[in-house]
């Protein structure tokens with residue numbers, strides 16, 4: 001994008017807008033309260049300075065692969081400021097990303113120690129919600145950031161982690177592309193491995209929408225999502241994005 005004769009980096013523009021956003025008082029207060037230690041912290045991070053604000057996307061835009069998660073973790077990215085870092089979910093995700101060549105390292109411990117490769121990570125909402133449960137209104141308020149991210153990412157592949165991310169992604173693509181994925185039974189429901197192809201509304205060629213179970217502890221600790229299952233999804237994402 002050009003403004004006043006200079007190239008404006010859309011990644012930074014979107015990040016600035018997300019970080020400055022205060023549209024959801026309940027979530028802003030929750031993130032701040034954790035940072036200010038008004039809410040009990042996990043003892044392992046008790047003395048750390050928390051980010052405590054809306055968390056921007058991680059990775060440069062445009063990106064061949066866009067990952068859509070649910071929300072920042074209270075003691076993960078709400079602490080580190082980088083999507084999916086600092087908690088068990090991140091360990092699973094970055095291990096798989098690194099194995100598939102989408103991340104330089106299998107994790108990120110501090111700002112600047114990892115670079116995503118042709119990949120960016122966003123979320124349905126950018127503030128950590130109490131109990132990991134955003135309200136429908138909060139999802140609605142944050143959706144413009146997802147729309148803007150999709151348009152700037154121009155991805156070949158979108159990978160939605162979990163049912164809420166899948167629903168929000170289909171809706172966001174419909175809104176930005178003016179297409180319909182159908183209603184009721186005609187709409188592809190969320191399931192691990194779900195795959196929908198459309199003509200990309202953001203660039204020439206096809207765009208592929210993939211779904212995976214979320215890398216949450218509820219799924220990984222119970223064996224609902226295994227490393228092999230996650231690796232298979234990333235193998236597909238790698239093949240479709242090349």
Ligand code: SF4
Nearest residue numbers: 021023024054127142
């Ligand atoms: S969840 Fe989204 S819309 Fe709500 S305050 Fe955070 S960044 Fe803004």
